[in-house]
Amino acid sequence: MFEKLNPKQNDFLFDVINENMARINILQGSVRSGKTYISLISWIVLVSQFPKNSSFLMVGKTITSLKRNCLSLLSDLCKSFTFSTSKKEASLFGRIIYLEGVNDSRAEQKIRGMTLQAAYCDELTLFTEDFFSMLLSRLSMPIGTTNPDSPAHWLMKKYISRKDDLNLKIWDFYLDDNETIPTEIIEDMKKEYTGVFYDRFILGKWVQAEGLIYSKFANDTSAYIIDSFPIHDLQNIHVGLDYGTSKSKTAFIAIGFTKGYKDLIVLNEFTSKGVSSPEKMYEKFLEFYREIQREYGYVLTCYADCGGLGQVITRGLQSYCLQNKTPVKVYDCRKFRIIKRINMDWEFGTIYSNGEYI
Ligand SMILES: Nc1ncnc2c1ncn2[C@@H]1O[C@H](COP(=O)(O)OP(=O)(O)OP(=O)(O)O)[C@@H](O)[C@H]1O
Ligand SMILES: [Mg+2]
Structure with missing residues (x-):
């Protein structure tokens, strides 16, 4: 048997x-x-x-x-x-x-x-x-x-x-x-x-993460910084948005996947602790978004934080961008178990090239 x-x-x-x-x-x-x-x-x-x-x-x-x-x-x-x-x-x-x-x-x-x-x-x-x-x-x-x-x-x-x-x-x-x-x-x-x-x-120990997630990266950041790469290697570009509260930062990160999802390249990032109003944040986002568009030609989709009032802020952000003649596709991010997000291990599906999850 x-x-x-x-x-x-x-x-x-x-x-x-x-x-x-x-x-x-x-x-x-x-x-x-x-x-x-x-x-x-x-x-x-x-x-x-x-x-x-x-x-x-x-x-x-x-x-x-x-x-x-x-x-x-x-x-x-x-x-x-x-x-x-x-x-x-x-x-x-x-x-x-x-x-x-x-x-x-x-x-x-x-x-x-x-x-x-x-x-x-x-x-x-x-x-x-x-x-x-x-x-x-x-x-x-x-x-x-x-x-x-x-x-x-x-x-x-x-x-x-x-x-x-x-x-x-x-x-x-x-x-x-x-x-x-x-x-x-x-x-x-x-x-x-x-x-x-x-x-x-590997060792089978119950240990605390202590805030350091990608320790291999954190201990040797210079090994991951690249000066240039062929832009035509990028298969698609996405922007992630995390809305800060009083203690956490607001962050926008633009990433590009190379063909076949072989590499993930961080193209640009913005973080701010003191965003005083949604409008200020929308303004910053639009600047950020347009810069990516200028440099790389397009942004496929954005994925935004959707906890608490996240979806309300996202609606506001989308109409702000539209009023400023820049339609932006924003989806709610998917909140899987933290470990799966860190490992990029999607249990329920994959991202299609149009940016939607299945
Ligand atoms: N005695 C055995 N004979 C044949 N195959 C085995 C034997 N022990 C383990 N395996 C195989 O080794 C692999 C890993 O085993 P298993 O899935 O049981 O590990 P696990 O400890 O449950 O892992 P995880 O923590 O990742 O769930 C499986 O493919 C399993 O079929
Ligand atoms: Mg098992």
């Missing part, structure tokens, strides 16, 4: 078979370290140990991510496992497994009414604290996998750091444990992460 398990995976499976589990069971550690793989094998074993009329739950951030991360692999691993994401139900050895996404507003209500024997949770740090605590009130044995996050994350603060009081057990996994990934690829992956991301996703 599966390739040779490594010692860490064997330990976890051994604990499941011998019912050496706790009330809450978490597999944590580096990316691609084999947590999901062994947790799914163990889930098969665990489910089979319960009577036929038992029911179970598998939860992911969304049903789509649950399918991508777990359900497809589970059906490869075990022919008895079948699932339907539209019905939100799966079956394993004749036992029912309900499927849910944390993001589904009806999920919480539905789970409240269920009697469950065990639950499988994919990527626990993406759950809301309320959802997880409600889940705990329904059953006694969740198994969950996760990568580390900030030490201030609810999962660390309220659960993992109190593991002795809570009857919670942790199994740690590291990238080097996964013998199924060739060493050269592991070495390449290690180079892809720096700073806090290296600490979390």
